[in-house]
Amino acid sequence: MNATEWKEKLSAIRDSFSVSINNVQTENPEAIELRFLGRKGELALLLRDLKDIPIEERKALGALGNTAKEEMMVRLGALKGVPASAGPAAKPNLDLTLPGWPFPKGTLHPLTVTLNRMTECFAKLGFSVAEGPLIEEDYFNFEALNFPPFHPARDMQDTFYVDVKDASGKDMLLRTHTSPVQIRTMKNQEPPIRIISPGRVFRSEAVDASHSFAFHQIEGLYVDKNVSMADLKWTLEEFMKDLFGSSAKVRFMPSYFPFVEPGAEVEVSCVFCRGKADGPRCPVCKGTGWIELLGAGVVHPNVLKACNYDPAKWSGFAFGAGIERFAMLLFGISDMRMLYENDLRILKQVQ
Numbered sequence: 001m002n003a004t005e006w007k008e009k010l011s012a013i014r015d016s017f018s019v020s021i022n023n024v025q026t027e028n029p030e031a032i033e034l035r036f037l038g039r040k041g042e043l044a045l046l047l048r049d050l051k052d053i054p055i056e057e058r059k060a061l062g063a064l065g066n067t068a069k070e071e072m073m074v075r076l077g078a079l080k081g082v083p084a085s086a087g088p089a090a091k092p093n094l095d096l097t098l099p100g101w102p103f104p105k106g107t108l109h110p111l112t113v114t115l116n117r118m119t120e121c122f123a124k125l126g127f128s129v130a131e132g133p134l135i136e137e138d139y140f141n142f143e144a145l146n147f148p149p150f151h152p153a154r155d156m157q158d159t160f161y162v163d164v165k166d167a168s169g170k171d172m173l174l175r176t177h178t179s180p181v182q183i184r185t186m187k188n189q190e191p192p193i194r195i196i197s198p199g200r201v202f203r204s205e206a207v208d209a210s211h212s213f214a215f216h217q218i219e220g221l222y223v224d225k226n227v228s229m230a231d232l233k234w235t236l237e238e239f240m241k242d243l244f245g246s247s248a249k250v251r252f253m254p255s256y257f258p259f260v261e262p263g264a265e266v267e268v269s270c271v272f273c274r275g276k277a278d279g280p281r282c283p284v285c286k287g288t289g290w291i292e293l294l295g296a297g298v299v300h301p302n303v304l305k306a307c308n309y310d311p312a313k314w315s316g317f318a319f320g321a322g323i324e325r326f327a328m329l330l331f332g333i334s335d336m337r338m339l340y341e342n343d344l345r346i347l348k349q350v351q
């Protein structure tokens with residue numbers, strides 16, 4: 001074979017390689033690779049024939065052969081999904097048994113995890129989820145909840161007002177608690193009612209380790225015939241046991257909220273020190289063995305009346321809790337601000 005014949009042969013191989021590549025549906029890439037680039041493939045055999053060609057011409061032909069080989073490898077690689085930028089040196093080889101590239105996954109926010117867990121517990125007890133607006137009317141946030149105008153209890157909640165008036169000419173406000181959803185639900189539904197209502201609330205408060213101007217609450221409302229404080233106690237005890245474990249205990253301390261009578265602060269036995277008075281002073285319960293977690297009570301007759309429910313026929317209980325406080329207890333977070341800073345080192349610890 002002389003140099004001219006060799007070049008013609010090379011050109012013929014390149015042409016039939018192109019035909020094969022364009023017919024990949026009938027010929028698979030591996031078969032094409034073997035036929036043209038394999039150790040006994042057409043190109044390898046042609047390169048072996050170079051030994052018969054005079055040395056002066058052999059070098060240039062060898063370069064032509066190598067260029068053709070690289071070109072074929074790149075085209076085959078592209079077919080198999082190997083990027084051309086990997087260069088001809090990267091022999092196209094795809095090992096499907098290798099593990100994939102890890103990629104960062106997002107996680108749910110600790111508050112969302114906490115809320116989901118709380119919602120699940122109440123769902124088991126028959127409570128469904130209701131929602132209300134963040135920008136609220138004075139009527140729903142205060143008045144229908146038995147806070148008449150100028151009632152001193154309004155001062156308990158430092159309110160952000162909005163420069164928009166409602167239909168009765170009063171300034172709208174950012175809801176200071178989730179309790180207005182009680183009123184909205186009762187006005188829209190016939191009893192029996194069994195709802196929880198999670199969501200964001202706002203108060204004009206300075207930010208510190210246990211306060212924020214925007215935080216989250218979950219409200220609960222149960223209205224039916226003959227609902228009593230005993231039903232409230234049982235419900236909250238079941239809830240706490242489900243969330244914190246079967247050894248959790250609940251106790252009620254008398255308290256005041258205008259929309260319930262009687263009203264109570266509900267405390268749970270300390271989930272950290274388990275109420276052991278003898279050990280070192282627990283920083284969470286301050287050595288008392290109890291943690292205050294909720295406000296609750298029996299729905300005030302004035303609230304039922306505002307919703308056109310006859311207090312002689314219907315009764316109910318209500319409760320409200322801060323979700324941040326639960327998240328801090330569940331995940332051992334000591335400063336509420338950690339829940340808002342979105343530091344991935346914190347967020348990734350909570351699944």
Ligand code: DAH
Nearest residue numbers: 177257295296297318319320
């Ligand atoms: N809304 C109250 C607050 O934000 C919490 C609360 C107390 C809700 C007692 C209730 C309740 O439903 O019965 O401070």
